[in-house]
Amino acid sequence: MLEKKVNAVVIGGGSAGMAAALSIAEKGYQVAIIEREDTLGGILLQCIHNGFGLQEFKQELTGPEYAQRFEDFVHKNRKINIFLETTAVDITQNDNGTRVVNTYSKKHGVILFSADAVVLAMGCRERNRGNIAIAGTRPAGIFTAGLAQRLLNIDGFIPGKKVVIIGSGDIGLIMARRLTWVGTEVLGVVEIQPFPSGLTRNIVQCLNDFSIPLYLNHVVSRIYGKERVTKVRITPITQDGKIDEKKSFQIACDTILLSVGLIPDMELAKNAGVRINHDTNGPYVNADLMTSQEGIFACGNALHVHDIVDYVTEEARRCGSYVHDYIQGGRVKKQGNVIPGANIKYILPNHYVTHRNNRLYCRPMIVKNNAELFIKINKKFVLQKKLRHIQPSEMISIDLEKDVFKNIQKDQNHTLEVSIR
Amino acid sequence: MKEDCFDVAVIGAGVSGAAIARKLSLYRLKVTLIEKCEDVSFGVSKANSGIIHAGFHHKPATLKSRLEIEGNLMFEKFQQELQFPFKRVGILVAAFSYEEMKTVEKLYQQGIENNVPLIEICNRERLLELEPKLNSDVSGGLYAPTGGIIEPYRYVFALVESAMKNGVKLFTDFKVIRAGYSGGQYTITSAKGRSLKAKYVINAGGLYADEISSLFKAEKYKIFPRKGEEYLLERNSSGFPNHVIFPVPIKNSKGTLVIPTVEGTMMIGPTAEEIKDKEDVATTPENLEKVFSLAMKMIPSISKREIITSFAGLRPAMEGNDFYIDISKKASHFIQVAGIQSPGLTASPAIAEYVKDLLKKDGLKLVEKRDYDPFLKGAMVVRGRTPEEADKLIKKDSAYGNIVCRCENVSEAEVTEAIEKGHTTMDGIKFYTRAGMGKCQGGFCTYKILHLINQKAGISINKITKRGGRSTIVYDTLSDKNIK
């Protein structure tokens, strides 16, 4: 059994893990990246379409290209040790307070890493059929969209011949186009909401360009088939949200793809006692992206699900600099609470500080043009911002300069509320 | 073609057939176990509540009640020999009114008559002390410490493995469709044209026992499928109880239960619904609502958020609602093991004893083997080990260090072992190792397992199935011909 001592352990070598590790190492600290797969890169490696890096590199890259750039930086950095084919299975604490990450490695057996700080960058998993409880049988041929993407783009396996996609998330939309290109018939995308949950660009380029029907306000109400999927029943939803059984129709298909959302992968963290935020399904974090457990930080899709990788990189880099401060002995001083107001699904982090700038990320619950964003502290307006277009699939970032807090009584409790109109 | 000739053929590799085959492997006999599915335990025995009942639910006069008690008491020995997950966590019945407490008293009486050990009636305080998560409105209830929980498929896999170790020949993908009797022997033919001969036949065909009985020109009866839907909740669920929690039973059903599993997940269910189609294992949103509201009445902290998946199983019920285990009066040397609904799992060790006695009565000579070995090593798993133990395991075989299923921490070595033991479908591997059984339901491990089956069993990717037949996972592999 190997025991290693480092300043920080980063669990997960996707875009979040790589950016966090780089930012910690740049300040001279020893970092270990733990990655279960045999390469770095994470989910980016299966996203062979382009659209990555517009903010970070001012260029349109594919997922693997974006990952490659960071991989090169990481490999060059001598403060970073990379442990591939190594899975973190447990996070515990020593008597002196340092964290211990228990890992299984194919090559080295068990490695116990002790560190002052741990960064959770394990990414997310996909919501599956069990999470949305679709009635019917349980035949073969039901995939989450990301799994289908992985099977096709990395393994070279075609999931089926005739596909119905449930949910209009971006991965589902991108897979509609991808499957059409390999000769699979995509018979429709079924979305329970009155609006698509993916980006408009993807609706146009992945569905409209291929004449794939989008059934808004519809659900797949039943799955049929004993061995393999044979058909689905699709049912419209009336304006008052009821199921309109009589208008149901069926589509014969052999495959179903589910693109019904992503959830931060938090099992490891939960076992370590990290408090979970039910709005994001990720951890609660303070202004320094530290979870309820001292010395355990989170970023990327493990913290909340991001639609754009550039934001993941930004957040992870910032997380790395907070980790650096923490290792140096810095602790967050007095913090205010951050809470979601009207039309906001969630806002992160859950706290803010007044002595520096704060970046907040939030997700709206509504689709709207020319919306307005309001920020109140202790019910008093401090900031107002115009937003040209908002929709739930697009995360909103807010930069709060520390000037905003000029007039706040530093010793008082304060709460910052963000809402949208 | 020369046909294999056996002393006994057991039809159906569910828990009944598997327990019988293993029992018979103790004797100097040529025994075969025949199963229509691609793997064993793919019938009723894979989709149930996994409870080892204590034995107070059924009237003393029934056969099932007698075998339930006898079976229950045999589980320690079976577990020692076979190493499957089993825990005697105890059963509680929670009553919520004066009337329900009256029924509890009747159950207690019935338990005493059935000789259920250590059973007790509890007042409210005692019950809440045993199970603090119970609704505090509870009036009182029953406590039966001998009740337990098992992983049903792993139990069946172990029975079959042990039987095979002691000489039983297993045929899977062998659906019996024809049978003839001449010269003191049955000729049994499968849908794919294979055939074998046997002097004695045991019909443990679960839902299809009635059809098998007709094939052999034995008694005519009908099996009525009664559906039960169950919901599986994640590990560390907020409502996870210390015991199996039953409501007070109504009529023919034991009601909706809250069940802790040996592996730390939790189940709630089952429903009970008479249906016609023996393959109809669909679930419905209405039942989801019903099951949750009933379960949450008992344990309010149960949350729908924590559902991983749902499934349904069909109880093979018969008129009279008792087990029908007997020597056929019409077909020679033919034993019926039918109507094995709940508590079939619990009774299985005793069913095997009972059937062995029937065979003896019907003239089969039973001589014990000298070299019978009841013990199995048990599958090696990496999860739940101390770092020192895990390290040793990985140093011995590095495949233990490659975690394939991240939700349940299942390693490549465990999946490989399953494949080498003949479990080459996705479901077979799932039931054997738990890979794919956790929160992501295969989202992360499906491709890894496909590759492993392909490498270790040499099955081409587009031929790998979920559970045999036409349940293929992927349609094709990418090649130039697919690129448009």
Ligand SMILES: Cc1cc2nc3c(=O)[nH]c(=O)nc-3n(C[C@H](O)[C@H](O)[C@H](O)COP(=O)(O)OP(=O)(O)OC[C@H]3O[C@@H](n4cnc5c(N)ncnc54)[C@H](O)[C@@H]3O)c2cc1C
């Ligand atoms: C399918 C999909 C399509 C997307 N498309 C776009 C797009 O078109 N444009 C865009 O800008 N953004 C897109 N995104 C968003 C963005 O790319 C991702 O949000 C981002 O890459 C996530 O990075 P991450 O590091 O947080 O997670 P991941 O990339 O998922 O990395 C997590 C890593 O942690 C490892 N890991 C997990 N658990 C453990 C453990 N216990 N031990 C060791 N290692 C572990 C995993 O193997 C993985 O490598 C997409 C996201 C997805 C999921």
Ligand SMILES: Cc1cc2nc3c(=O)[nH]c(=O)nc-3n(C[C@H](O)[C@H](O)[C@H](O)COP(=O)(O)OP(=O)(O)OC[C@H]3O[C@@H](n4cnc5c(N)ncnc54)[C@H](O)[C@@H]3O)c2cc1C
């Ligand atoms: C929802 C539910 C919950 C339950 N909960 C419990 C519980 O908690 N505790 C308990 O003790 N019991 C429980 N039971 C009952 C228990 O599951 C059954 O009694 C038991 O599994 C029956 O086993 P079996 O071997 O008789 O039938 P099966 O497992 O169905 O085995 C019969 C086998 O025969 C095969 N077969 C059929 N026809 C042919 C043919 N022509 N040729 C070859 N093979 C054939 C089938 O494929 C099948 O594998 C429950 C049942 C259900 C449905």
